[in-house]
Amino acid sequence: MMSQSTSSAPTTRDGCSVALYLRLPYRGEVELISPWLPAAASVLELGCGVGRMTRNLLARGYHVTAVDNSPDILAHVSTEASKVCANIEDLDLGEEFDAVILASCLINIPDDGLRALQLAKCRTHLQSGSPLLFERHDPAWLSAVTVGYLGDIGTVEIYVDEAARKDAEVQLCVRYQEDEHSWSHRFTVRILDDEAVQEVLSRAGFAAPRWINQRWGAAIACDHAA
Structure with missing residues (x-):
């Protein structure tokens, strides 16, 4: 992706x-x-x-x-x-x-x-x-995903900071947070x-x-x- x-x-x-x-x-x-x-x-x-x-x-x-x-x-x-x-x-x-x-x-x-x-x-x-x-x-998740808290994977919290859809493509910015550490990942998927x-x-x-x-x-x- x-x-x-x-x-x-x-x-x-x-x-x-x-x-x-x-x-x-x-x-x-x-x-x-x-x-x-x-x-x-x-x-x-x-x-x-x-x-x-x-x-x-x-x-x-x-x-x-x-x-x-x-x-x-x-x-x-x-x-x-x-x-x-x-x-x-x-x-x-x-x-x-x-x-x-x-x-x-x-x-x-x-x-x-x-x-x-x-x-x-x-x-x-x-x-x-x-x-x-x-x-x-x-596909149901991609079709409905909105900005906000998504869930946890282990000790890492996951947030969707941006979500935009155009036809079958979805552009996302997902932020991963663990204590003071933070990573933001922008990607596009179909x-x-x-x-x-x-x-x-x-x-x-x-x-x-x-x-x-x-x-x-x-x-x-x-x-x-x-």
Whole structure:
């Protein structure tokens, strides 16, 4: 997603604060998606961040290749994972995995062409019949979000300071507060309802998604000849 951080501390290439990422707790994503992962599966984790999911995937015995385009971020990822610094759309590892994870609502980026390229890379790196596990913003939430207190993640309070919608795009400024520390993050996302998600996945070579909950879904890679 297009984004910009107002923090002066180190940030990722898309403007997210590394210091903020390090403060946010793990939220149980691996337990949520693990029914879709075979035992000892090879997992390609795209946009791994500081490795909160990576650590828990490794702890469950999965073999993880963790990808992010920020070297500052990758420095915090466990050395037990294979780490790759690259943009998703440029990735070419020359191998197929048992599963691909596309978290952090990256599917909601507003650039349709870039989304298509990234989903194509997901398909390229998946064995036929294997799952893409993806996270998206709840479309109902994006359609109704207003300025104000949003909630807590661990010890970090979250506030929406600005929210503007134009057609299917939403521009947000989200502030994260922990004691005297504050980070503001501006970003733009595209609302994707179930039908829109199915359409973009189908174009990339995936079957219709099965929803795990309102944010997480799984889509099986179709045969390349299909």
